Amino acid sequence: MQNNRLLSGPLYWILWLGLAAVYGIGLFVPLLDSDASHHALIALHFLESGDYVSLVDRGMDYLDKPHLLFWTAALSYKVFGINTFAFKFPSLLASVFGFYSTYRLGKLLYDELTGRVAALIHGAACAQLLANQDVRMDAMLTAFLIFSTWMLLALARTSKRKYALGGALGLALGFATKGGIGVAVPVLAVGIQLVFERNLRALLRWHWVLVGVSFLVFVAPVLYAYYVQFDLHPEKEIRGMTGLSGIRFILLGQSVERFQGEAWGSSGSTDYFFFFHTLLWAFLPWSLLFYWGWIRGLIDRKGEFLTIGICTLMLVVLSFAQYKLPHYLNILFPYMAILVSGRLTAAGEKTVRTISWVQTGVAVILVAFGLYLNLYIQPIPGRLNQAVAIGIAGVVLFLCFRQAAGLPRILAVSVGSLALVFFSLSANVYPHFAEFDSGYTFARDWNKRPADEPLSQFHSYSYTFDFYTKKLHPPLPEGVLPSTPWVLTDSTGLSLIRKAGIRIDQIQSHPHFHVSVLSGEFLNPATRLLACERRYLLRLGIR
Template sequence: MLKKFYLLAGAVLGIIYIRGLYIPLMDNDAAHHANIALHMFLTGDFTSLVDQGQDYLDKPHLLFWLAAISYHIFGVSAFAYKLPSLLFSLLGIYSTYRLGKLLYSKEAGRLAAFILATCFSFVLANHDVRMDAILTSAIIFATWQLIAFADTMRWKNIILGSIGLALGFATKGIIGIAVPGIAVAVHLLYQQNWQTLFNPRWLLLPVFLFIFISPVLYCYYQQFDLHPEKVIRGQSNLSGIRFILWSQNVERLEGEKFGSVAKGDPFFFLHTFLWAFIPWSLLTLAAYWKRLKKFIEKKFRYNPEREIVTFGTATLVFIIISISNFKLPHYLNILLPLFAILLAGYLTGPLRNKQQTDLFITQIITACILLVFMIVLNLWVFPVRQWWVIILAMIPAMLYFGFQHEATRVQRIIMLSIATALMCNIFLSFSFYPQMLSYQAGDALADFVAKEHIDTRRIYYLQEHERSNSFEFCSATLLPEIPTAQVAALHQPCWIVTGERGREALINNKVSFKEAKQVFHYRVSRPKVNFLDPQSRVDQLSRFYLLSIEPGK
């Protein structure tokens, strides 16, 4: 019965993920990353990372390489940019299944895969694509392979594990190596398996790892170490290799340049987890609490029937990122597969009747809250415009009610949670996100430029004024900047893409222009309550312009 439900629910889930490929890119991060890959595609330079004409130091190459290659195959589009992340997500979901199967059972592994694939933050990572889907998948793949190697000492596992570590490193640096390393250390120390821990075969791991990360190190060396004269962030003599191996991690831990908004909140990742892992977050807290009590009761003595990989790794990494000063919500994504396996092991294990009842009531309340939230979003904030979206959203509910009569209480908990997640993501993917993104100026301006056949080679930004990453991506061009004072000196007609400050600067410099197009703009990746409220929305909007400049007029 549950297998049939998984099959049908999986088909609906596939529709949601495929739909995400066609949702426009959001400013700023997704479109920003896509434009770095666009520079690779347009110039053919796959060694250098260039952002808005400047050397880009912050993150390694993998996402940009994959996107640029995808542009070559499919053309420059949201589909092409997002597809590599979706393929990696499939690897991450499968790796979660395999690690869950290894640590618990096939049933637990299957459930863990569904938990990961339906939690809010993982779906969002495939709609608003940054580094997270690739990094999360690389980490859980490497963890699975290295735990398997620790248990079997098979050569293929250490080679594949090294590849997984290298993929994580090539996506976001040392964090891609650290998390699987913590998982293996926790696993072997808990078992007190000294023979495996000190097995000389582990010495091959850094050798393989160095070989696989060498392309990234080479690129950093070529772009930065060979050019000490370059000034990056106000500094010269910067070593790219030292940055990616050391300085990047120090910066994030100190929180001075990255993610410092919530550095004074030690509970930031706790309340982030509550919404990021919806609809599974409360169940996971129950599973975590039960596992914690068991370990404390047994004084953390080894029990072959109780794994510590998920609990121990999640706990240590959670503590590290919570006491550090770098705090952004998507940094929690790397732990989601571990939480999924921990919860799956809990739900497929022995549960007393009272526990089952309490968990079922908890999920009914969670489902009701999410349903009310969806009603507010899709009837008041952005009303659903297509009747078929409502019909599609009813399919998960029909699946749940169609199978519940022959299900156990635990199976009802699982099916209710999956059905709720599917229903919410259908409304978000097919109605809410597309309508919200209609307030992103870059897409509308790019459509106008294409329809009017405007030569993109004659379009500029004003230096030190507003830019639109989404406009550049949608028009498949990287715009040069021009100082405001030089616009009047141009000898050929041109166009300027700018915002309200840039338009005002042209007026102050007595530059004549015509408004070819004016559109509303809002940073949709950070929606605020006043924007979501239809009554106050217009007051939250700024304007972007496509201005026509004709010399001598």
């Protein structure tokens, strides 16, 4: 009865409306001086150069990620201008597409209710929201993985040509976003389900040939771009190597290098439980429910096995990778969401009541963390504003706790608490932290100047400065002193300029901290400035 009310009543769409507000405000939070602004500049190079084939990073050939994110960002720049919204918007569109695909795959594996709840769980996962704040490839890749999984499973069950073309397109989009992982995960997921169903005969249909041929057609633009940039120029040196094939790299080398740690280091290589404990925060507020549903599913193996199988396989594989980063987990979120939803909607009344109390506890912890962030770490300006914020949070939680015990309350307290935390992060915490990104603040001052005088970046490089000034300023080669009137540099660069006897006519300084990697010293307001280095904008006596 409660489940029927969830589908027919307003609660489900009210929760989506709250998430929409969080995702919407996140479109305007400044980019961090990290991978997000780095990717934004590769797209900016397309516009500056008019070359939409070559991937170029700070004046050098870039051989790592494929083209799709950069192409879509460049297109968005043309429509909306070069700004934060334009860079983030394509990833948000992809995420919405991914939520819908999660719903459709959940419905295909279970029923309408499970699909709807799974989509909501996917949308309200902590690292999914982060993927649309600190935009990398993850939001797009996750969406295309779940879309192609839905298409391929539907093809195996119905043999309709539209699913063959849709599956090929999804695989191609995933490949064009992050290489071979975009193909491997959906194929493995569907393969696991077909083995579980003992339906391997479905693989003998001619439609799979159509999938393969269509996939090659759809990925041809990316392969051609790599061929033109790298295969035609074996003399190019990338990471100390020459004679590289771009096509070979993206078909196999990129994923293998990441797994083996080649060229990227061995971050987390010895921590084989890295993703298991990272999941505790990355999939909040659903992480405990995932572990519950995952273990139960491995024990009883009832219903579908696609989500359990692909989550198990990928968690094991990723755990043995030599290079580990938290956002590698994002690709599993839609599968985890369907797994959790399937278990929730089928659980008995006693189990659901227990889960309600567990999720209420998680919600209380999340809200307490949000208050700590906004009242101590980065206080909301003004006592009245703080009181209003606390009042709004209290009203939202009161309405959530008023829901009938069971699935409605589980969803309300979980989604409501996470939405409150992330809304406050986007409206208060992140914008204030952005003030400690010197590139962002210097760019704001630089844009007020009447003329765009020559500037170079010396001994340090700020992605955000180039992005927010809407112009690329490649860093000077090592050992080359600046010869432009304006220079952006750090303390070491300032010392080298002074030692070289170059006259400094004007100097501006600003504290700088890499906000993408927070520390306890920075989070503490009393020691925040001590955690920062200094960056300088210099006007030299050079004409």
